[in-house]
Amino acid sequence: MKRVFSILGIILLYATVSLAGVVYTSKVTTEITDPKVKEQMANSPYGDMSQPVTMKCYAENGKKFRVEIIEGGNTFTPKGTVVISSDGKMAYFLNPSKKTYWKMNLDELQKTGESAMKMMKKFAKMRYKDIYVNVVELGNGGKIAGYNTNKYKMLVKYAVEMKVLFKKIEHKHKEETEIYATKDFSISDFDVYSFNNTFSTGIPEVDAQVKLNVNKIGFPLKTVTYKYDENGKLQQITTFEILSLKKDSVSNSLFELPKGYTEEPSPFAKMMGGQGVNQGQSPDSENSPEEGKSKKKFNFKDLF
Structure with missing residues (x-):
């Protein structure tokens, strides 16, 4: 489920621009380098989340x-x-x-994530240690979407x-991100969702340091993120790039719910118990009794 929300975060990435109006296209690609992770994603009940996605976006x-x-x-x-959203909330x-x-x-989604983290910290007596965040400038990053950029590298560890139940578990996290940012815009031109979806780890102690480092670099037009396992082995590479970006007037009708559409339950409601699918059951288990009987063993490390 963690990967599902990260993908939705990428889709909403940069969606809330506080400029008068902007139209842009962007693309996200994910390369899985760890065979075990690749197999897990290929067999995920949520579908293959590593497929490239190209989006056209309008914001105001x-x-x-x-x-x-x-x-x-x-x-x-x-x-x-x-x-679509007309208020940045729904x-x-x-x-x-x-x-x-x-x-x-979106507000409830963010609060749910924060509440879940607080509950986990209390239940599992979690604490974060050895926090290290550093951003270094690497010089000219070339032009992206027609804008001059500077290249940066951020390391988060x-x-x-x-x-848990008198047993100690320690999990190490390492992530490196190449950032191509332009001074033509500022990260402050974008509201909280931009930071949360672009750089946030979901951990206040870590995010406070990340935010201090990235607020001065300008607006990221491209990011390449390298995620490692606790042994330092590269697991996946995710690239997000804005392909074109221009200021433009945008009609309010593009943000409004069209007439004649019918509401249906969200896919999350179906997975978590709605529409005959029991909690803990895979989306297809209603058609496969044998599959419905099997339950995935809970692992705390899957949350990180």
């Missing part, structure tokens, strides 16, 4: 946005999906071919120490 005044999935996609946002996921939609409260 920091709250209104529209994201159209024009290539690629996944189980939750297949090709043709349109994501997002609607439209299926134009079926004229249906499901919705997600920390360890998670947990005590």
Whole structure:
């Protein structure tokens, strides 16, 4: 489920621009370098989340946005999906071919994540240690989407120490990100969702240091993130790049829910117990009794 929300975060990435109006296209690609992780993602009940996704986006005044999935996609946002919001709080996921939609409260999503983290820290007696965040400038990054950029490299490391049922578990985290940023815009031109979806780890102690480091670099037009396992082995590489970006006036009608659409349950409601799918069951288990009987063993490390 963690990977699902990270993918949705990427789709909403840069969606809330506080400039007068902007239109842009962007692409995200994920390369899985660890065979075990690759197999897990290929067999995931949520579908293959590593497929490239290309989006056309419209945004205005920091709250209104529209994201159209024009290539690629996944189980939750297949090709043709349109994501809109008129206030930056409630997002609607439209299926134009079926004229249906499901919705997600972005504020509640963020609060749910924060509450879950607090509960985990209390239940598992978690603490974060050896936190290290550093950003270095590497010089000219060339032109991206027609804008001059500077290249930076950010290193984030920390360890998670947990005590569960008198047993201590420690998990080390390492992540490196190449950032190509332009001074033509500022990260402060974008609201909280931009930082959360671009750089946030979801851990306040770590995010405070990350934010101090990235607030001065300008607006990131491209990021390449390298994620490692606790033994230092590279697991995956995720690249997000804005392909074109221009200031432009955007019609309010693009951010409004079209007439004639019917609401349906969100895919998360279906997975967590709605529409006959029991919690802990895979989406297809209602059609496969044997699959429904099997339950994945809970592992605390899957949360990080």
